[in-house]
Amino acid sequence: NAGVTQTPKFRILKIGQSMTLQCTQDMNHNYMYWYRQDPGMGLKLIYYSVGAGITDKGEVPNGYNVSRSTTEDFPLRLELAAPSQTSVYFCASSSFAKNTEAFFGQGTRLTVV
Amino acid sequence: LAKTTQPISMDSYEGQEVNITCSHNNIATNDYITWYQQFPSQGPRFIIQGYKTKVTNEVASLFIPADRKSSTLSLPRVSLSDTAVYYCLVGEEGYNKLIFGAGTRLAVHP
Numbered sequence: 001n002a003g004v005t006q007t008p009k010f011r012i013l014k015i016g017q018s019m020t021l022q023c024t025q026d027m028n029h030n031y032m033y034w035y036r037q038d039p040g041m042g043l044k045l046i047y048y049s050v051g052a053g054i055t056d057k058g059e060v061p062n063g064y065n066v067s068r069s070t071t072e073d074f075p076l077r078l079e080l081a082a083p084s085q086t087s088v089y090f091c092a093s094s095s096f097a098k099n100t101e102a103f104f105g106q107g108t109r110l111t112v113v
Numbered sequence: 114l115a116k117t118t119q120p121i122s123m124d125s126y127e128g129q130e131v132n133i134t135c136s137h138n139n140i141a142t143n144d145y146i147t148w149y150q151q152f153p154s155q156g157p158r159f160i161i162q163g164y165k166t167k168v169t170n171e172v173a174s175l176f177i178p179a180d181r182k183s184s185t186l187s188l189p190r191v192s193l194s195d196t197a198v199y200y201c202l203v204g205e206e207g208y209n210k211l212i213f214g215a216g217t218r219l220a221v222h223p
Contacts, residue, residue: 004156033211042200043157043213058210090156092211101147102211104156 002026006091006105013081013112021076021108023091031094032074036087049074081112117201122218131188133217135201138182146177146184149200157200196221
């Protein structure tokens with residue numbers, strides 16, 4: 001199994017550009033999450049989804065949008081990129097049950113210049 | 114919603130046992146306690162989860178006292194490769210929203 005796959009691994013954007021970070025999981029998990037992690041800091045939840053068609057804001061949603069049209073995919077959209085969005089982005093997924101683990105992707109390192 | 118408090122950083126030496134304690138005074142009756150490990154440039158990895166008393170797996174042990182207001186992650190005989198950030202998560206935010214705190218940065222020295 002591939003688990004959680006994120007693409008791209010690295011990206012440089014210019015201020016004002018837009019892009020979509022892709023996240024796919026093959027574990028049939030209902031829950032999916034997007035985080036950002038700034039250097040030396042903890043993870044901040046951007047958006048999460050509890051199933052196809054259902055998304056909700058996390059701690060730092062401003063400047064981002066998400067959609068969940070299928071169980072497998074949870075893309076994160078950046079509109080009008082700003083230097084403050086320079087960060088490492090992680091996608092994760094977990095199943096319904098309480099005592100299960102979350103699986104993380106390898107991350108996307110984004111630089112906005 | 115339960116909040117957690119952990120030490121910001123810890124230092125240890127190879128071969129020692131490391132205990133990282135997490136405080137969660139407002140833990141609810143049906144909350145579980147989950148620990149994750151994150152290496153540099155990687156996503157977090159689930160280590161262990163428990164509800165009460167003691168849980169042990171091939172990586173670590175988790176000790177939870179009767180009042181469940183704290184928990185201790187125990188790493189036996191650490192090596193340099195255990196250098197990482199360790200996160201304690203509790204409650205609804207621990208396994209639905211998965212809200213991470215700052216974690217404990219463990220440095221293992223030769």
